[in-house]
Amino acid sequence: MSLFFVKKGSETPSGLTVRTLSSCYFMSDSFKKSAPKICTSPIETILCLDHKQSMYCQLLTGLLRRDHVVSISSIFGSVLARSIKFLEDHWNELCSNIRTGCLSDWITDPGCRNAVSLILTRPNPELADTIEHICGNESWEGIIKKLWPEAKYINSVITGTMSQYISLLDFYGGGVPLVSPSYGSSESTFGINLNPLSNPYDVSYTFLPNMAYFEFLPVDKDGGEKAQESDFDGVSSQWSSEITNANGNVGPVDFANVKLGQYYEVVVTTFTGLYRYRVGDVLKLTGFHNNSPQFQFVERQNTVLSIDMDKTSEADLLKAIGNAKRHLEPLGFMLMTFSSYAETSSIPGRYVLFWELKFKESTRCLKLDAKIMEQCCSIVEESLDFTYKSLREANKIAALELRVVKHGTFDALMDFYVSKGASINQYKTPCCIKSEEAVKVLNSGVVEKFFSPKTFFLS
Numbered sequence: 001m002s003l004f005f006v007k008k009g010s011e012t013p014s015g016l017t018v019r020t021l022s023s024c025y026f027m028s029d030s031f032k033k034s035a036p037k038i039c040t041s042p043i044e045t046i047l048c049l050d051h052k053q054s055m056y057c058q059l060l061t062g063l064l065r066r067d068h069v070v071s072i073s074s075i076f077g078s079v080l081a082r083s084i085k086f087l088e089d090h091w092n093e094l095c096s097n098i099r100t101g102c103l104s105d106w107i108t109d110p111g112c113r114n115a116v117s118l119i120l121t122r123p124n125p126e127l128a129d130t131i132e133h134i135c136g137n138e139s140w141e142g143i144i145k146k147l148w149p150e151a152k153y154i155n156s157v158i159t160g161t162m163s164q165y166i167s168l169l170d171f172y173g174g175g176v177p178l179v180s181p182s183y184g185s186s187e188s189t190f191g192i193n194l195n196p197l198s199n200p201y202d203v204s205y206t207f208l209p210n211m212a213y214f215e216f217l218p219v220d221k222d223g224g225e226k227a228q229e230s231d232f233d234g235v236s237s238q239w240s241s242e243i244t245n246a247n248g249n250v251g252p253v254d255f256a257n258v259k260l261g262q263y264y265e266v267v268v269t270t271f272t273g274l275y276r277y278r279v280g281d282v283l284k285l286t287g288f289h290n291n292s293p294q295f296q297f298v299e300r301q302n303t304v305l306s307i308d309m310d311k312t313s314e315a316d317l318l319k320a321i322g323n324a325k326r327h328l329e330p331l332g333f334m335l336m337t338f339s340s341y342a343e344t345s346s347i348p349g350r351y352v353l354f355w356e357l358k359f360k361e362s363t364r365c366l367k368l369d370a371k372i373m374e375q376c377c378s379i380v381e382e383s384l385d386f387t388y389k390s391l392r393e394a395n396k397i398a399a400l401e402l403r404v405v406k407h408g409t410f411d412a413l414m415d416f417y418v419s420k421g422a423s424i425n426q427y428k429t430p431c432c433i434k435s436e437e438a439v440k441v442l443n444s445g446v447v448e449k450f451f452s453p454k455t456f457f458l459s
Helices: 021-026 029-038 051-064 077-100 110-117 125-135 143-147 160-173 314-331 370-383 386-393 409-419 436-443
Strands: 071-076 153-157 182-184 189-192 205-207 213-218 263-269 277-289 292-300 304-307 310-313 333-343 350-359 401-405 446-451
Touching: 051 077, 051 110, 051 125, 071 077, 077 125, 077 143, 077 153, 077 160, 077 333, 077 409, 125 143, 143 160, 153 160, 160 292, 160 314, 160 333, 189 292, 263 292, 292 314, 304 333, 304 350, 310 314, 310 386, 314 333, 314 370, 333 409, 350 409, 370 386, 370 401, 370 446, 401 436, 409 436
Parallel strands: 071 153, 350 401
Antiparallel strands: 182 189, 189 205, 205 292, 213 263, 263 277, 277 292, 304 310, 333 350, 401 446
C-alpha cells in the first residue's frame, strides 16, 4: 500500500511545464504501467489532484485489499503520520462504504469513482465489522499491524527532520520494522540504506559514486553537536569554482579523502548541469562499504533558530525536544509533530515551540498539567548549548514558550504550504518557521501556552 500524491504543474513564461520530481515520476508511462502490479491504489486515485479525495480512496482500496498488503510506504514519514490521522477521522465512513458497497457522494472525481467502483464491487459487512472492531478500540497502538496483518515493513524516509515521527510510527506500527530506504533530493540521488533493518535513529546511507560527482566540505562541530556557521547561509543556486569550508579554507575533499567520524557538507556536480552545488545537508561519515563512504544525515545547515548571538541548529532542537518528549511518554502523551520560531517582536526575544499532542488512548480528553508542561520547557532549555544558556541567564533571551495546538493545526499548516506550491509527497513539517503567514496558521490553533520557569542555568 503506497500512499502517493501528485501536484498540478505550472508553466514558465516560455510555456514549459514545471512539476515536482515525484509528480513527474507518478505521471510517467513507466509508473502507470508498473503501479497496478505493485500498489493497492489505482493509478487514478494517485493522479487525483484533490488530496482529500485521493487520500480517502487510497485508504479505502488499501483496506479492501488488506490481506494482500505486504508493505506500507510513502516518500516521507510525515505523509504516513498524516494518513493515520486522516484514518482516525474517517474510519467510520470508510466502514460504511465497505458495508454498503457504495462510495461516499462527496467523492466526485470521475477517475476516483470509476477506479474504486472496480474494487468496491459489493457490500462486505464482514470486512466492515472487522475494521470497525479494530478501529473502535480505545488505543490505536499497533493499528497498522492489526489492519494490515501481512505487512512486513513500513517504507519511508525517517531520517533528518523526519526522525520526529519515528516514535509515533513505532507506536502505530505494532512492531512492524521501519525502513528508511534511500537518501536523495531533487538535485541528485545520494545513497541507499544497505542495512534496512538497522535502528531508525542510526541509519547510514552508502553513497553511489555513479549518480553525481560528490565533494565534501569539512564542517567543524562545536562541542561535538553544533555545526559552526560558515560564510555561506542556506541553500543557493549560486556556484563557485572555489568553495570555502567553515574555517574559510579553500578545498573540499572527494570520496577518497573523507575521514571516519568527520562531519561534512555535501556538494554535487550533476549530469544535468549543477556545478559544485551546495545542497546544505550536514553528514557524518560512519563507515565504508568496500570503498564507498557511508554517511549519517545530521542536519540541514541552513535550518536554525537565531536570537542575539545564539544559533540553535535543527539537530540541537531535535535532541532537546526528544529529551522533553521522553518526560511525557510515561504519562500517556504522544507528540504528534512540532515546529518552532524565533519571536523577536519583543525585547528580549524568545524561542517558541508549537506542539500537537494527543493521548495514546483515543477516548481520553487532552488535559494538560501546567507543572508538567513547564518542566518540558525547562528540559528543552537545559538541553540546549552553552551559548543559549549564557544568554538566557544574562536575560538576553527570554524564557522559552511552549504553545500547544489543537488536533489538525499542523494539517492546516501543510495545506498552507501546499497552496503556496509545496508537494504533499515531498512536504516536510518545517523544524523552524520564518514565514509570518505560517506562524499565523499555527497561532490560530493554539489552545494553551506555557513558559519555562527556569532562571539559573550555569554552575
